[in-house]
Amino acid sequence: MNRAVTDGGGTMAPAAPIGAAPPEPRPVTFPAWIRSVFGRREGLVPLIVFAGFAAADLFVRGIDGRLSGNYAHIREIPALIAEAGRGPAPSLLLLGNSLTNNGLLPPAQVAGAPLRAAKVTPDATALWDWRCIVEHQVLSDPARRLDVVAVGFAWNQLSDQTRGDASRLGAFFCGWGDVVRPSAIGLTHEQVGEFVAARASRTYAIRDALRNALLGRLIPGYQAHTQEANARAGDGAAAAAPQQARSRTYGALAALADRLEARGARLVVIAMPVTAAYEIDPGLLALAQRGEVTLLDYRHVYGIGPGDFLDSMHLAPSGREVLSARLAADLERILAARR
């Protein structure tokens, strides 16, 4: 092998002759360092780039509602909940993700009275997102009054072991104060940085949407192959994780139910139907049996068959009609019991 040039200076020219003494560095005080760096190009260029990034971020913050229906929906959440929680009529907050969005419509009226309802179903959300929404949009405002908070879920989306999405929580549903206790919003300490970055930068928070939009246009078959890769990753994770149903806990959900109850609202959890069967965890069943939450088990509803699904998870309008009627009946019963 020939001799490799391994100089530290970065040039590819031969190294300086041995014995040539480098100039002796002089000590630099901190103010002098600031002047030295930011009065020079080495500090100026990063400042220009940072200013450009901040401007782009402000721009994205202004238009993110136009990027997708989901972001537009997230923007309207405070107004939706404020509207539902403002009057004397029976009121409902229907929370969930796309399963609930496709599967349920709140009834217009219950027991002859109009129902003030907010349907809040941002995509891909689960327990920690819903907890933050309730915390910041319902419990934080003493004037807001809801009779029922109903949460549509499937699988183990309500368990404490569900992983929080730091970017989504930071950008949309939680506040700066939540970062003090990351475990209370389903995050590990390693995820705090992502939470803070997403809270500070909308460009970072919605990176997946921007990435998918750009690559979807540039790369042939991007969406199909990415979905397949995600499914593989999901299968891999499921195969790697042993059956944990017995060890799943529901402490956060129970605490949320307690706090809602103290405000006069009943927490109802709705097990949504999907094409493949799933079990409800014993921990959640125990919570329902103790009366801490009301469990509506809609996994198998008469009148909903395989033809009433759009795909393996989401109900078609025909299925939604059946399920919504069932919810209306159950709500009537729940509200009557509370009067």
Add this chain to the structure above:
Amino acid sequence: MIFNSFVFWAFFAVVITLYWLLPHRAQNRMLIVAGYIFYGAWDWRFLGLLWMSTVVDYWVGRLLVKTDDPGRKKRILTISIVFNLGVLGFFKYFDFGIAQAAALLELFGFEAHFSTLSILLPVGISFYTFQSMSYTIDVYRGKCAAVDRLEDFATFVSYFPPLVAGPIERAAHLMPQLMAPRHYRPGDFGDGLALVLLGMFKKVVVADNLAPIVNRIFSTPTAELTASDVLVGVYAFAFQIYGDFSGYSSIAQGVSKWMGIDLMWNFKMPYFARNPSDFWQRWHISLSSYLRDYLYIPLGGNRHGAFKTQRNLMLTMLIGGLWHGANWTFVFWGLWHGLLLVGYRLAGKDTPQPDKPWGVRDAVAALVLFHFVCLGWLFFRAESMAQVFGMMRQLVAAPSVTGYAGYALAMVVFFAAPVMLYEWHVERRRDLMHVVRGPVFEQALVYAYLVFMIVWFPPLASQPFIYFQF
């Protein structure tokens, strides 16, 4: 604690603040603590190993300077070499050796009932044992003075930026920098920032986005792959491993710059190499120069005729391959590169690359060499030699283009082509830090691109650095 995690940057923010507030001696003590926290974050159980390596080599260094007897010096140095290679051998090759011995016995009809120990490999063990061992060898050779204080040597061994994936620093280069007081040097902030941004881009954007493609192709049964899948899988791995490893080295260099310390360059546009010898002066330079100085030259180098030169080259590359891990695929990877070097030498083309502008012949040579290197990457990435041969067979037997291959190729081009374009520019300018010395507009444009890509295009799932396993 990996460079592309928020945890590392929070850790580094604390370290760099304390670092510039403390006087020199306290700075070094703080670096030892930081190094042990950094290493212990993976597995605190192996901190003892790092400490043992430090203590043994420190004492070997002290004993070496206390004697002038060449025989005694050699025996003392042997302690260091046996200890370091023994530790490396046990953790890295013990299970492999047992399995191969059992296979050999079974080949001769014996029943072998050996059980392996399922030994957990300490992260970065090959890097810090080699770095620590270089100190004792250099002290033995009189190229480096032995340090008086254990804490000085501990600062050298546990210096955290290159600790788990290099560059493998030499005592003669790093130790004087750690022993002398550091002062802020104008330009260090800018150089460090450029290196960190480029490193983060290579790791987060290039390597981690190509990883799922590589993983998918190399986890598919070979019979189900087409030639296009194999080709794209190998191309993707070529850029993944380059982005991953050179990204780590670049970030290590950058954060060191911010602490006023220069680490050696570990990569210099390797895919623009025009011959095998040129490639090894550009790829993993700290290992190739280490093997050259501590193995190839002691074996005789090119001083004892053509045959022994070829033998020494082959041995050096074989051991270089085995350094990466206990698997026949690494042995064959080393063998393949040894053959390339020997073939190049036999062709009478072992003269240094003339410093002249690129021509068409150079471009063709670089392209051909890139494909030879890619064949080596097939050995390197495959789980077994059966997989290597299976994938090679599909290259000939299944010459069709799949939709997945088209998608994967487009992803490779989207993520890796900008790096290659940038490196082509640097190659022509002959200045590795051209980005901070070129026009301001160009620098701002490059930085903006890097920042937006790092923010917008992180991988769907974060990947560990490939070289941590070595």
